[in-house]
Amino acid sequence: MSGTAIGLIGIAALFFLLVLRIPVAFAMFVVGFFGIAALNGTNAAISLLASESFTLASSPELVVIPLFILMGNVASATGMSRQLYDAAYAVIGSLKGGLASATVIGCGGFAALSGSSVASALTMGKVALAQMDRFNYDSRLSTGVVAAGGTLGILIPPSTGFVIYAILTEQSIGRLFLAGVFPGILLLSLFVLAVTVLCWFRPEYGPAGPKTSVSQKLAALAGAGPIVGIIVLTIGGIYGGLFSPVEAAAVGAAAVILIGLVMRTLSLRALWISAKDSVVTTATVMLILIAAHMINPFMALSHIPSVVGDFINALELSPTGVLVMILVIYIVLGCFLEGFAMLVLTLPIFFPIILEMGIDPIWFGVLVVLALEMGLISPPVGLNVFIVKSVAPKVPLADIFRGVVPFWLMMIVTLAILIAFPQIALYLPTTMIN
Numbered sequence: 001m002s003g004t005a006i007g008l009i010g011i012a013a014l015f016f017l018l019v020l021r022i023p024v025a026f027a028m029f030v031v032g033f034f035g036i037a038a039l040n041g042t043n044a045a046i047s048l049l050a051s052e053s054f055t056l057a058s059s060p061e062l063v064v065i066p067l068f069i070l071m072g073n074v075a076s077a078t079g080m081s082r083q084l085y086d087a088a089y090a091v092i093g094s095l096k097g098g099l100a101s102a103t104v105i106g107c108g109g110f111a112a113l114s115g116s117s118v119a120s121a122l123t124m125g126k127v128a129l130a131q132m133d134r135f136n137y138d139s140r141l142s143t144g145v146v147a148a149g150g151t152l153g154i155l156i157p158p159s160t161g162f163v164i165y166a167i168l169t170e171q172s173i174g175r176l177f178l179a180g181v182f183p184g185i186l187l188l189s190l191f192v193l194a195v196t197v198l199c200w201f202r203p204e205y206g207p208a209g210p211k212t213s214v215s216q217k218l219a220a221l222a223g224a225g226p227i228v229g230i231i232v233l234t235i236g237g238i239y240g241g242l243f244s245p246v247e248a249a250a251v252g253a254a255a256v257i258l259i260g261l262v263m264r265t266l267s268l269r270a271l272w273i274s275a276k277d278s279v280v281t282t283a284t285v286m287l288i289l290i291a292a293h294m295i296n297p298f299m300a301l302s303h304i305p306s307v308v309g310d311f312i313n314a315l316e317l318s319p320t321g322v323l324v325m326i327l328v329i330y331i332v333l334g335c336f337l338e339g340f341a342m343l344v345l346t347l348p349i350f351f352p353i354i355l356e357m358g359i360d361p362i363w364f365g366v367l368v369v370l371a372l373e374m375g376l377i378s379p380p381v382g383l384n385v386f387i388v389k390s391v392a393p394k395v396p397l398a399d400i401f402r403g404v405v406p407f408w409l410m411m412i413v414t415l416a417i418l419i420a421f422p423q424i425a426l427y428l429p430t431t432m433i434n
Helices: 003-019 024-040 042-057 060-077 080-092 098-114 117-134 139-154 160-169 173-179 181-201 214-223 225-239 245-262 268-302 304-314 319-333 339-356 361-375 383-391 397-420 423-431
Strands: none
Touching (some): 003 024, 003 268, 003 339, 024 042, 042 268, 060 080, 060 098, 060 117, 060 160, 060 225, 080 117, 080 214, 080 225, 098 117, 098 139, 098 225, 117 139, 139 181, 139 361, 139 383, 173 423, 181 361, 181 423, 245 268, 268 339, 319 397, 339 361, 361 397, 361 423, 383 397
16 A cells, blocks of 8 residues: 555544544544554654654743743733723723723733633633623624634734644744734734624614723723733743743743732632643643644655645646635634644645745744634634633524624635735744844
């Protein structure tokens, strides 16, 4: 049997295991190990498993993952996410749809601390849904804006998605973080625009909240000062060349803990729970990454990437055409697969093609991560939709999916803008001070 045939059987087996709800990491371990054993022998598979596990687990660049996760967990435990929402609510809550727009801004701010879409949706759902329900917001808008706003966590740096993409493709984590800043702000702005337009035509969807005085606005903004300062310190420190991404993560985590202890909003028990949750999440991510380094050599040995590359070259598409085709594949796969699984499964196939076409890998990383975001609110999987459903159990699942449609369309618009104007993503990385 040829290597390509074995590779295709391995891919089919992997999808079968995922359909059976086998955890992504274990499914990739099984397919990668037995695939390499079939192509290169059992000894080669065992040797690769031992060496790759140790090499990856001892990589200093990976320290950024637990530190940023810890920073987000502690920020949630100290109520900083609530302060972000309160500040946005005080400034724009009195406008039509203002509470929903404030939720988007709060999600964006919390994303800049947690780097997690699920954490952003869960935290802001607990904070904002009750408030919007109190002012009779349409449940489709309120739940849709939380589910969609939470997706900002995978694009606005620090992003776990960028970290995994960087490790799998050997790109700079710092440059990817910087590349996500302007696209993240663009997407956040388009989400706010979607809320504004929707409430303009359907005022009953998002009535205006109570007005706040200038002093109340200033007080709310002052309350959000610490979290804004941490965001500026970490991301600004990377941009200014003061910190590496790992150092920025350490400074950010330490700053959040210190502020929580000084302001007495963080108990030792809450710190312990945050640390424990961070360890569990980090272990899950590490298992996926180690498994990825088992399945990537299997893909290479089976020559699947080169076969796919030859097929795409035979289509004689332009680089932009190839890019659009790959993004469409990601959007479709996002309806069925979890984001990290998609990265691990597809990058060994698509990334060599991207490099051969001369497409900037940093720009491609931003587009891919944005496509992964779309999967978080796409049926039937739509992880963020189910997260919001757990917070708002009385809202029908179909209503939440209807509520995310305007924001899903705004993601398509953002993708189109970034494809047309790649400098939106590349300006900061290319001007970064080393």
